[in-house]
Amino acid sequence: MANVTVIGAQWGDEGKGKLVDWLSNRADVVVRFQGGHNAGHTLVVGEQVYKLSLLPSGVVQGKLSVIGNGVVVDPWHLLEEIAKIGAQGIVITPDLLVVADNACLILPLHKDLDQAREAAATQKIGTTGRGIGPAYEDKVGRRAIRVADLADREALEAKIDRLLAHHGPLRRGLGLPEADAAELLAALEAVAPKVLPYARPAWLLLDREVKAGRRVLFEGAQGALLDVDHGTYPFVTSSNTVAGQAAAGSGLGPKSAGYVLGIVKAYTTRVGEGPFPTELNDAVGQRLGEVGREFGTVTGRARRCGWFDAVLVRQSVALNGISGIALTKLDVLDGFETLKICTGYRLGEATIDHLPAGLKAQGQLVPIYEEMEGWSGSTQGARSWRELPASAVKYVRRIEELIGAPVALLGTSPQREDMIVVRDPFQD
Numbered sequence: 525m526a527n528v529t530v531i532g533a534q535w536g537d538e539g540k541g542k543l544v545d546w547l548s549n550r551a552d553v554v555v556r557f558q559g560g561h562n563a564g565h566t567l568v569v570g571e572q573v574y575k576l577s578l579l580p581s582g583v584v585q586g587k588l589s590v591i592g593n594g595v596v597v598d599p600w601h602l603l604e605e606i607a608k609i610g611a612q613g614i615v616i617t618p619d620l621l622v623v624a625d626n627a628c629l630i631l632p633l634h635k636d637l638d639q640a641r642e643a644a645a646t647q648k649i650g651t652t653g654r655g656i657g658p659a660y661e662d663k664v665g666r667r668a669i670r671v672a673d674l675a676d677r678e679a680l681e682a683k684i685d686r687l688l689a690h691h692g693p694l695r696r697g698l699g700l701p702e703a704d705a706a707e708l709l710a711a712l713e714a715v716a717p718k719v720l721p722y723a724r725p726a727w728l729l730l731d732r733e734v735k736a737g738r739r740v741l742f743e744g745a746q747g748a749l750l751d752v753d754h755g756t757y758p759f760v761t762s763s764n765t766v767a768g769q770a771a772a773g774s775g776l777g778p779k780s781a782g783y784v785l786g787i788v789k790a791y792t793t794r795v796g797e798g799p800f801p802t803e804l805n806d807a808v809g810q811r812l813g814e815v816g817r818e819f820g821t822v823t824g825r826a827r828r829c830g831w832f833d834a835v836l837v838r839q840s841v842a843l844n845g846i847s848g849i850a851l852t853k854l855d856v857l858d859g860f861e862t863l864k865i866c867t868g869y870r871l872g873e874a875t876i877d878h879l880p881a882g883l884k885a886q887g888q889l890v891p892i893y894e895e896m897e898g899w900s901g902s903t904q905g906a907r908s909w910r911e912l913p914a915s916a917v918k919y920v921r922r923i924e925e926l927i928g929a930p931v932a933l934l935g936t937s938p939q940r941e942d943m944i945v946v947r948d949p950f951q952d
């Protein structure tokens with residue numbers, strides 16, 4: 525396979541950062557195709573820990589990295605992240621980083637709106653507060669300011685007026701002060717010369733790269749259950765997070781996705797509000813959170829934890845066309861006497877094998893569990909099947925069976941090389 529698409533198969537935070545970092549080594553180009561700086565990808569390389577939110581993880585390996593048109597870009601955050609990673613010794617230049625000139629911007633007024641809405645809502649989404657949803661609303665509403673607009677002052681002025689005509693009533697309704705057009709224009713003019721050197725038609729560059737036989741790694745953010753169509757709506761993010769978006773969000777055609785690697789955590793977590801059938805509000809949940817260090821990279825919020833839900837991952841395998849999975853954080857389950865896997869749900873009198881679309885039904889699901897024997901030995905740092913306790917192998921095999929997809933990679937610690945490689949997704 526020439527290309528690989530990496531997506532989160534649960535609610536995000538499956539450990540994509542490490543996998544993308546490992547795969548970047550084998551790729552020529554790394555592309556982000558949706559979301560924005562709501563993502564949090566942690567890469568541990570030796571003693572160094574890199575925390576990326578907007579930059580494609582390829583930058584750490586010095587690979588050509590592209591922020592595609594499907595991403596919403598906060599230009600101030602972009603520059604901050606470039607400076608932060610620069611201080612860690614990774615110098616970002618326009619030769620290394622390309623930002624699609626048709627990507628839409630996240631502006632301070634998007635962040636204001638995101639936060640004010642969350643504060644006012646009785647049914648909070650639990651967003652990251654970074655303006656992602658409002659920026660996508662403006663994109664779909666055809667009034668967004670795009671990267672290329674930064675190069676044209678006159679057009680920019682008119683676009684700001686149009687945008688503020690929409691935001692004025694919204695801000696007033698939420699008790700926010702009026703947005704100042706001159707202030708926004710000045711801020712964008714100040715940032716433009718720093719951002720524009722990275723701006724290019726990313727689709728054209730990618731088309732050329734692919735035609736030249738280069739290998740592309742598409743780096744998904746969040747997870748399939750946060751997809752705006754397929755997730756636990758409305759408790760989702762505002763982009764399509766499924767693998768199909770890799771094409772639309774980068775400007776390459778649908779055949780470009782290649783091998784679809786679903787990143788799957790050996791248990792389940794979610795940040796923010798919304799249905800979570802296998803959530804554990806007890807000592808077991810707390811233990812998963814503590815051992816797994818389940819705190820958000822972006823917001824620092826404690827993640828909710830629960831048993832592995834095979835129903836959700838099976839659904840994700842179908843929605844994304846997953847070729848194989850990378851199972852992560854198996855070591856967090858070390859030492860549990862017994863483990864549970866959810867294999868179906870009870871909904872009233874009925875038994876169902878998928879996540880229903882309705883929020884009410886999603887909230888009423890009662891998991892049907894299968895119990896498995898745990899293991900007393902350690903899986904941490906294992907790099908071959910032989911190093912795993914027999915019960916751990918059984919657990920992994922049962923997951924494969926239930927979700928209908930094979931394990932390609934098995935992660936056993938945050939370190940880049942602590943992994944069992946069953947097959948390299950780039951080598952078909």
Ligand code: IMP
Nearest residue numbers: 536562563564650651652760761795796
């Ligand atoms: P937003 O993307 O900031 O609008 O937040 C919407 C929902 O997606 C919230 O539940 C967030 O916690 C969740 N979310 C957004 N980005 C991530 C991520 O990278 N990992 C996990 N959850 C996320």
